Amino acid sequence: MIPLNYYLILSGILFTIGIIGVLYRRNTLIIFMSIELMLNSANLTFVAFSRFLGNLDGQIFVFFVMVVAAAEVVVGLAIIVNLYRHHKSISADRANLLKW
Amino acid sequence: MKYVWLIVFFPFLGFLINGFLSKFFNKKVVAFIAASAIGLAFLCGLVTLVKLLAYPPEARSIEITFYSWIKAGGFNIEAGFLIDPLTMVMVLVVSGVSFLIHIYAGEYMEEDPGYVRFFVYLNLFVSMMLTLVMANNFLLMFVGWEGVGLCSYLLIGFWFEKDSASNAGKKAFIVNRIGDFGFLIAMFIIATTFHTLNFKVVFEKAPQMFQVGSGLITAATLLLFVGATGKSAQIPLYVWLPDAMEGPTPVSALIHAATMVTAGVYMMARCSVLYALAPFSLGVVAVIGCLTAVYAASMALVQVDMKRVLAYSTISQIGYMVLGCGVGAFAAGIFHLMTHAFFKALLFLCAGSVSHALAGELDIRKMGNLHKKMPITHITFLSATLAISGIIPFAGFFSKDEVLFETFMSHHNVLYILGLIGALMTAFYMFRLYFIAFRGESHVEPELEKHIHEPSWRMALPLCVLGVLSLIGGWIQLPFFHNLKILGGFLSPVFHHAHEISKMEEASVSVWLEGALMTLSLIVAGLGILIAYKFYIKNPELPKRLGEKFAGLYKLLFNKYYVDEIYQMVVVKPLYNLSEILSIAVDQAVIDGSVNGTGRSLMGVGGVLRRTTTGYVQFYGLVMFLGAVILLLWNLF
Amino acid sequence: MILGIQYIKDSVGFLPFLILLASGLIILMGSAVSGFGDKGRYGSGVALIGSVLALLSLYVLYGLKRNVLFNGMLIIDKFSIFLVATLLIATIVVILISRNAIAKEGAEINEYYVLLLFSSAGMILMVQSINLIMVFLALEIFSLAVYVLVGITKQKKISTEASLKYLLLGAFSAAFFLYGLTYIYGATGTLDLQKITNLVAAGEITNRFYLLFGGTLVLFGLAFKIAIVPFHMWTPDVYEGAPTPITAYMAVGVKAAALAVFLRIFGHTLLKISINWHTLFWVLAVITMSVGNICALRQDSVKRMLAYSSIAHAGYIFVAVVAGSNYGYGGILFYLLVYTFMNLGAFGVVIYVENLLGLKDDYDSFKGFGFRKPIIGLCMVIFLCSLMGLPPTGGFIAKFVVFSSAVKAGYIWLVVIAVINSAIAAYYYLRLIITIYTRAEETNTVEDRPIEGSIYNSIGLIISLIGTLILGIIPYGVLQLAMRAVSL
Amino acid sequence: MHETNFPILSIIIFFPIIGILLIAFTERKDGYLQKWIAFWTTLIDFIISLPLFFAFKNVADFQFVEKVNWIPSLGISYHVGVDGISLLLVLLTTFLCPICIAACWKDIQDKVKEFLIAFLFLEVSMIGVFCALDLFLFYIFWELMLVPMFLLILVWGAPARRVYASVKFFLYTMAGSMMMLVGILVLYFYHGKVTGDYTFDLLKMFQLKLPFRYEFWLFLAFGIAFAIKVPMFPFHTWLPDAHTEAPTIGSVILAGVLLKMGTYGFVRFNLSLFPHATMYFMEFMGILAVIGIIYGAFMCLVQKDLKRLIAYSSVSHLGFVMLGVFALNVQGLTGGMIQMINHGLSTGALFLLVGMIYERRHTRLIAEFGGLAKCLPLYATFFMIVTLSSIGLPGLNGFIGEFLIMLGAFKAKWWLGVLAASGVILAAWYMLWMYQRVMFGKVVHEVNLKLKDLVAREVWILVPLIIFIVWIGVHPNTFLSKMEPSIKNIVSKYEKIKISEGNTKINILKNLKGERS
Secondary structure, three states: OOOHHHHHHHHHHHHHHHHHHHHHOOEHHHHHHHHHHHHHHHHHHHHHHHHHHOOOHHHHHHHHHHHHHHHHHHHHHHHHHHHHHHHOOOEHHHOOOOOO | OHHHHHHHHHHHHHHHHHHHHHHHOOHHHHHHHHHHHHHHHHHHHHHHHHHHHOOOHHHOOEEEEEEEEEEEOOEEEEEEEEEOHHHHHHHHHHHHHHHHHHHHHHHHOOOOOOHHHHHHHHHHHHHHHHHHHHEOEHHHHHHHHHHHHHHHHHHHOOOOOOHHHHHHHHHHHHHHHHHHHHHHHHHHHHHHHHOOOEHHHHHHHHHHHEOOOOHHHHHHHHHHHHHHHHHOOOOOOOOHHHHHHHOOHHHHHHHHHHOHHHHHHHHHHHOHHHHHHOHHHHHHHHHHHHHHHHHHHHHHOOOOEHHHHHHHHHHHHHHHHHHHHHOOOHHHHHHHHHHHHHHHHHHHHHHHHHHHHOOOOOEHHHOOOOOOOOHHHHHHHHHHHHHHHOOOOOHHHHHHHHHHHHHHHOOOHHHHHHHHHHHHHHHHHHHHHHHHHHOOOOOOOHHHHOOOOOOOHHHHHHHHHHHHHHHHHHHHEOOOOHHHEHHHHHHHHHHHHHHHHHOOOOOOOOHHHHHHHHHHHHHHHHHHHHHHHHHHHHOOOHHHHHHHHOHHHHHHHHOHHHHHHHHHHHHHHHHHHHHHHHHHHHHHHHHHHHHHHHHHHHHHHHHHHHOOOOOOHHHHHHHHHHHHHHHHHHHHO | OHHHHHHHHHHHHHHHHHHHHHHHHHHHHHHHOOOOOOOOHHHHHHHHHHHHHHHHHHHHHHHOOOEEEOOOOEEEOHHHHHHHHHHHHHHHHHHHHHHHHHHHHOOOHHHHHHHHHHHHHHHHHHHHEOEHHHHHHHHHHHHHHHHHHHOOOOOOHHHHHHHHHHHHHHHHHHHHHHHHHHHHHHHHOOOEHHHHHHHHHHOOOOOHHHHHHHHHHHHHHHHHHHOOOOOOOHHHHHHHHOOHHHHHHHHHHHHHHHHHHHHHHHHHHHHHHOOHHHHHHHHHHHHHHHHHHHHHOOOOEHHHHHHHHHHHHHHHHHHHHHHOOHHHHHHHHHHHHHHHHHHHHHHHHHHHHHHHOOOOOEHHHHOOHHHHOHHHHHHHHHHHHHHHOOOOOHHHHHHHHHHHHHHHOOOHHHHHHHHHHHHHHHHHHHHHHHHHOOOOOHHHOOOOOOOOOHHHHHHHHHHHHHHHHHHHHOOHHHHHHHHHHHOO | OEEOOOOHHHHHHHHHHHHHHHHHOOOOOOHHHHHHHHHHHHHHHHHHHHHHHHHOOOOOOOEEEEEEEEEHHHOEEEEEEEOHHHHHHHHHHHHHHHHHHHHOOOOOOOOHHHHHHHHHHHHHHHHHHHHEOEHHHHHHHHHHOHHHHHHHHHHHOOOOOHHHHHHHHHHHHHHHHHHHHHHHHHHHHHHHHHHOOOOOEHHHHHOOOOOHHHHHHHHHHHHHHHHHHOOOHHHOOHHHHHHHHOOHHHHHHHHHHHHHHHHHHHHHHHHHHOHHHHHHHHHHHHHHHHHHHHHHHHHHHOOOEHHHHHHHHHHHHHHHHHHHHOOOOHHHHHHHHHHHHHHHHHHHHHHHHHHHHHHHHOOOEHHHOOOHHHHOHHHHHHHHHHHHHHOOOOOOHHHHHHHHHHHHHHHHOHHHHHHHHHHHHHHHHHHHHHHHHHHOOOOOOHHHHOOOOOOHHHHHHHHHHHHHHHHHHHOOHHHHHHHHHHHHHHHHHHHHHHHHHOOOOOOHHHHHHHHEO
16 A cells, blocks of 8 residues: 555655746746645645545545635636726736835 | 010011012012011110120120920931020021121012012011021021022022023022031031030030040031131032122122121131131131132132122121131130221111112223212222221221231231231222222223212111221220220120140230230231232223233233132033933933833843744644643653 | 534524625625615625624624534634634724725725625634634635635736735645645544544544645645745735735734634644644744844835844744643734734824825825824834833733743743844834824825814724723733633 | 721712713813812812821721722732822812812813813823832733823813923823833732742732842832823923913912922832842932932023923922932931922912913013012912922921931931922022012013902912912921821831941931940
């Protein structure tokens, strides 16, 4: 059996990739996808833990997370579209009116 | 005896009536109220004297308390009056001279717009002065002490539109305050030592608690003397008195000659027991008094303003009184105080009469040969001049001679010689004044010449009365004959303790010695008069030549040794500059600077910190992520 | 079957949530029917009625015993009831002060109220939940609604920008939060908070590293919502960009809901496992209030100033967290209630100036306001005094209780720093008071006419004012409630 | 403890609220009606407060005590009462308030309603501070006073620097009182921990024995709040600014009552609660006080603005009060207490007088005046009396206070008394110089010739003050006797400490006692 730590390390790597994506990429869509990646890495951890602990709570959680992620995407896209309307761009750097 | 408070009350009532109701009166009524208030006080004083004389001499010290004034813990001040011979002498002198001067001022101030104000102040002054001399404790005395200082301030600055007058008033008050500083601290010492400020208690306890020469008592008496130097214009605090001549002349006569300035002497006489316990202080007092007598006389030699000459003369004469106290002859000091009150008040009133006639002129170089047109003024002035110069049988002779005699008897030989030199100078400058102003050629401006006139009876009467007193005032204390020392005998219960402590022998001295010394002083006085006569009648060019020959000395004397300037430079200016520096460097720069600086630096930090909110969402994310990393590191390691 | 009946019974404890949900749906359906105009009268009316009903329903709940609902998903206890009440009051006041503002902002009016009610429902759910699944769900429910609310005036650039920033950072932090939850699950093997508490208390944690790691990330997620430095960066931007009523709502509601969960997770559980937490929170409290206050000194926009002030207040609240006692937690509840009143009041006045008078939200717009509108000006002064923590307002009592809890626990230097901060904070509140009572130049004056429909705003202000003052003058009853709420 | 059923103190404290309500319901334009209401409110409040004085028994206990639970779970109660220390301050407050209202009759024409409401509110808080016997309640009243005073300066102040001045006042005071809050909390919990009784009740706190470490820090925490309020030397710079910019009666109240809250605080809290720390800091505080006396006087010398000058003279005078308080003997404390009243009367009167001339000339620069005694003789007379009272002329009130203070200080530390006495000289210098520059000399500015002398209203404002100035000077025992038992009570604590610790105090007396015969 593959040890738990392998899963955890994998998910940690995924999570880190997600963070780097969020912080590094300027395209809001990509940022959003990176966030999804982070959520999915969490899902992976949940499932792994669930399997190793032998209870189902974690697996149930994963379903909820998927639903929430979908909802978040809906709202997020709407806002990104709105951003595009104003700036004719979806670069995160363009949203820089509010500062200081 | 219960009704002694009336002595203080009447002048105060006069002050109140004139102060509040004067708009209903005309000038005559105002003057009448003011003068009669003093007159009544004088009468009450006489009645009290009669009652006091009914007691046996040892019992002539009656304390009447009215109410508990300040009570804080064990410290209790009972306000009340102490009636004893010393008080009575002072009360009668003060109220008597004041009464005369009030009458005089009634006419003298006639034309002044501040007529009412003048009498209000004057009445207040008298009531304060009487409080001072009648008080039964240091603190109440201090009330009078500062109260007369206040009135002096107000009256010196009476013509407040003149800058010189208001400056002089302020100067007088502040210099007096410096003296009061000493008085206050002396009171603290006494209060903490004896737990009371009551005269009787303090003077009773002091010899029991302390030996002669005790440091504490020395400190207290020296500090008290600081107070006296302020009030009685002694070195180094005499500087206010010459300037005080800015006030109206009756004021100079009353306050700055007869009464207030002698308060210091009175106070020392009152504290004779304490001084007797502190021989060192007595020495200091004697030296300062003697030095002042000579020093002030030297300045009087060359002054040309009549009142200023008199002012320096006053300082000098008080110096003699202080000298008297300093050698332990308190009675002599008081005696001189009394006679001085008569003749110096008279001199000032004469000066007033002259300036009245000359439309306010006081420069003696613009006078001369007045004796014909102003016979009464002339005669009375001469009487006073003889008195102050110490010519027998005028009052000043007896008193000054007693002071000098006692000085000699207490083996202060140097002081005695200095005193004689002072007496020489006194005779000289007084007769210089007399000769220049009343004799010789007239230097009066021609248009004024016509207007010279004798004053009316209201001004003349006080002159005459005081003139007579200057003559006979000394006869209550005659030398040689023990029985004829009426004043001394009367006062002796007061100074009894002091004499006991200092073990001063009242043994009879050789009549020959006394006679010889007396003759010596007479010779000295005569010499002074002679020199003056030489200088100013016989050979009027001589003084000028002398002045040119000793130009430096002359200038030094004429400018009063530059003491005012030195004080200004050494004390006043530096303090003022210090406050300016403090204001800018400490108040504004350091304190306010640090207060505002804290605010400003916080604002600065705020200005920097707000820049961290850059507006870039990913930067925010980065900060949050780094925060998370730090948190993790913190928690896990 | 039996389970079904049980669930129906349990929904009584779930009543406020249901009522809000139902009113939201009613508005949605009603606005689909033509005739219920866009003016928002309908939407706000229903929303108002719904939230008032929800508040009233708390009375029913209060009678219930402490009770776990839905197989350990939700709980009905005094703690949650107190916070639900706070949230509902906030909702009601926000609805009142939104009434005119939102119409003028040109937002989709009915949707606005629907979203408001849904987010409120989400917060209530969060407060009541004792299962990590429910916590996460509730968090997302209200967050999603608030993302939209922030950007609801979609024609405005800054509003869109604010919602984007909030969304991106919110989702980012939610991911961390979730990742943290996985590790807590991994450490304890359960998602039930009560079980976790028991396990921690019994010391039966197999892997303390997992727990600390997970706890830290959960702290991240919650600190983001509470706006603790350094997770506060979004706050000023989003507060400034959002429509003012929403700003007010976020400052109060989001903070309260997140703090509720924070207390449930940390208060009696995670705080106990490591002494490090106290030191950590000490540092967080200090930097949060200091950064908040110092940054607020230099703001020109009142909304932005209030944003920083809300950060600083989070710092003050954290002082009680550091104290870590029931007394302190009660203080936090009380603080939240007072903060609701005073902050909504202050924002209400800002709305009055910004939306009803048609001025901007910078300091200059307030110039002479106290003379033009003396009563509302005075209200603003009272709210600001309360925010400053001056008696006789609730702000003082709240601060007093919170600080005293720290003193009691021996954190005197923390309190000294906190009171120095209060003094610094006084400056920027004062600056607003000064502006209010500075004569405006003539060019800046607005006609002094009664403003149409300002009555709702005024009612909102009056509620806030009464709340602020009552809690300051006779705080005893409410304080008792708060204290009882935390003694689990 | 003398419990009375009739809640007279509460009535006195909260009576102005009635005025506030009445004024709130008047039309904005009825400025004079509002002033009349305010005047009668404050006057009646004063009349109500008079029975306090007559019914007061000369004992050390708190009297007219009322106690109602307020927040029982925290041990907070509404607990008020007066003793000899606070009685006169309460009366001073109620006495000054109607005078202030009368003084603003012509001065304040703009936003009268708000002004009066703020003022009456201020009165409530001021009386409350002096009556409160519960630390929490005290703190509430203490802070309550901040905002109305702030607004008085901000809204009705002189336009030049009112913002700066009001903010400075507010932040300074607030910073200090925040430290006091921490102190109160520490004290509260310590008391709770030791006795098991969590309470803010001051009377119970008095029984508490604190370890020295606690006393030390608590003394500082309370002390900083009070020192700022007094204000003591390095914390004084807010005062000249606040005074200068405040409207006349703002200055009067500030000088007359608000500053007393600081000195009162020292007596009531620091001295009574932390005796050992007080002993420890005694010399330090005395030195600060003396620095304040002399430094304040120096500052006065260079001021060009009348109000600023008087403000700095307050620094100097309150230095005297602090010196008296920290002499820790009956004389010093009595002097300090009576000097608080004196300062309220004479500095209050000075500010009123400056306000009157400001109304006429719209300037307060000394250089703008000169020779006023000629055109305004009545004004000059009043000014003179008050000036004399301020420089401590015997026979007027200032002397009684200063003398007792210096005597007390001399007893405690002789050099402090000596240094303080030098302040008396400086006071004469700066006050008389100021008086000279304003009143004497020739009228330099034409405008001043046309000035009108005081009108009846202004005379009647000043007369009551003058009456008390003279009364205290002539018969201070009327007032001293009321405070004596309470002061003795405090002092006895220190005497016990001195005895128990065998404190070897170096003072001049003991040094020289060896010389007794």
